[in-house]
Amino acid sequence: MNSEERAAYIVDVLSAEFGAMIAQDRASFRRKFRKMAASPFAFYRGSACLFYADMTGGFAASDFLHARTSRVWIHGDLHAENFGTYMNGSGRLVFNVNDFDEAYVGPFTWDLKRFVASVALIGYAKALSDQVISDLVTRFATAYLTELRAIVSGGDDAIGSITLDNANGVLLKVLQQARLNTRVALLEQDTTLDNYDRRFADGDGVFQVDDATRQSVLDAFEAYLDTLPQLQTVAAQVKDVVLRKGVGIGSAGLPSYNLLLEGHTEALENDVIIYMKQAQVPAVARHIDDENVRDYFKHQGHRTVESQRALQAHADQWLGYTELNAIGQVVAEVSPYASDLDWADVNEPEDLSGVIGDLGRAVARMHSVADDESGHDLVNFATEEEIVAAVDKDERGFVTHLVDFAHTYGHRTRQDHQIFVDLFRNDKVPGL
Numbered sequence: 001m002n003s004e005e006r007a008a009y010i011v012d013v014l015s016a017e018f019g020a021m022i023a024q025d026r027a028s029f030r031r032k033f034r035k036m037a038a039s040p041f042a043f044y045r046g047s048a049c050l051f052y053a054d055m056t057g058g059f060a061a062s063d064f065l066h067a068r069t070s071r072v073w074i075h076g077d078l079h080a081e082n083f084g085t086y087m088n089g090s091g092r093l094v095f096n097v098n099d100f101d102e103a104y105v106g107p108f109t110w111d112l113k114r115f116v117a118s119v120a121l122i123g124y125a126k127a128l129s130d131q132v133i134s135d136l137v138t139r140f141a142t143a144y145l146t147e148l149r150a151i152v153s154g155g156d157d158a159i160g161s162i163t164l165d166n167a168n169g170v171l172l173k174v175l176q177q178a179r180l181n182t183r184v185a186l187l188e189q190d191t192t193l194d195n196y197d198r199r200f201a202d203g204d205g206v207f208q209v210d211d212a213t214r215q216s217v218l219d220a221f222e223a224y225l226d227t228l229p230q231l232q233t234v235a236a237q238v239k240d241v242v243l244r245k246g247v248g249i250g251s252a253g254l255p256s257y258n259l260l261l262e263g264h265t266e267a268l269e270n271d272v273i274i275y276m277k278q279a280q281v282p283a284v285a286r287h288i289d290d291e292n293v294r295d296y297f298k299h300q301g302h303r304t305v306e307s308q309r310a311l312q313a314h315a316d317q318w319l320g321y322t323e324l325n326a327i328g329q330v331v332a333e334v335s336p337y338a339s340d341l342d343w344a345d346v347n348e349p350e351d352l353s354g355v356i357g358d359l360g361r362a363v364a365r366m367h368s369v370a371d372d373e374s375g376h377d378l379v380n381f382a383t384e385e386e387i388v389a390a391v392d393k394d395e396r397g398f399v400t401h402l403v404d405f406a407h408t409y410g411h412r413t414r415q416d417h418q419i420f421v422d423l424f425r426n427d428k429v430p431g432l
Contacts, residue, residue, distance in 0.1 A: 073370035076102030088314035103307030120410030143360030299328030
């Protein structure tokens with residue numbers, strides 16, 4: 001299609017995905033779209049809906065998909081900035097994939113394609129040659145396959161989770177920096193002392209709630225407690241509730257509440273902050289026609305939580321779900337140990353290659369844990385075995401397929417970004 005046809009297509013896709021929410025909160029989406037206009041990568045981050053619309057169109061072809069490899073639990077928004085540190089349920093600091101708001105069940109190649117296109121965008125922004133970008137995508141693909149094969153063969157050669165014990169280079173530094181964070185520092189940043197107890201501090205994007213809203217949130221919190229693992233002991237005393245707005249480029253227009261909980265003792269340094277955020281329909285779900293998947297979930301909060309528990313070996317112990325005003329919510333801790341990888345600190349090809357290889361292994365681990373051994377029956381087969389068997393028929397073709405896609409879709413996104421900027425600045429996006 002020509003530029004005018006592509007512009008009309010982009011408007012149609014964005015309107016279908018965001019139109020109802022734009023009507024409810026125009027200001028939030030103007031902020032979101034301003035952020036998306038900043039760079040091709042920012043546009044790519046905020047337009048997963050366009051990516052998946054393309055995946056079911058001219059970019060859909062893949063020789064490595066069949067009934068099972070098209071039905072793998074996927075992250076759904078696997079770009080290069082959705083990786084970082086977290087404290088897992090067993091108390092270990094881990095560097096891995098994060099942000100599972102878009103997770104669903106679909107073709108495993110869609111995760112890989114979304115990631116490698118983001119690598120091409122980052123590489124172009126860093127003025128890397130096409131050959132270097134090709135080498136980086138090849139590094140990701142081969143690391144992904146190496147880890148999957150090691151898992152299939154018994155796991156002895158698999159790297160597994162990236163932790164302080166086995167990380168090196170840039171990722172070790174990220175983990176070490178995250179380890180310096182403390183709950184006390186987070187509490188001092190987000191709360192204040194009032195009459196010898198903590199409450200949330202005033203600040204940008206923080207709003208007090210009325211009594212009726214507070215009670216609704218507390219009722220939803222009580223229901224949430226029943227969704228936590230049975231052996232999990234939690235503090236159930238809520239000390240304060242606030243509304244948060246403007247949280248993240250992907251959460252525009254979605255209400256989110258922070259709750260301050262009494263910690264396991266009455267000491268003020270171990271209070272816990274959790275968030276309760278309205279979940280949304282993942283962009284990929286609009287392009288997966290599978291009733292068994294769609295009907296598996298009670299609501300989008302349940303879908304988000306079940307997906308994260310499937311895709312992470314040891315998910316956040318506070319991770320759960322509830323309903324607020326009959327709308328699904330995801331609940332989790334605001335963790336002091338969450339720290340994202342800053343790509344501004346990774347610039348030279350050798351450093352990028354090391355990091356991207358580690359990310360390839362992390363993605364392989366994520367895909368492999370969400371299967372018949374995960375405790376979830378939605379994907380009831382060994383995903384790593386099915387993926388390896390499909391790729392082994394033509395590994396070179398598989399790698400070439402990802403390299404070609406990275407360049408093609410990276411170029412497409414840079415063009416789409418310019419089209420989007422022109423649409424937005426000339427008031428051609430409906431509702432804004």
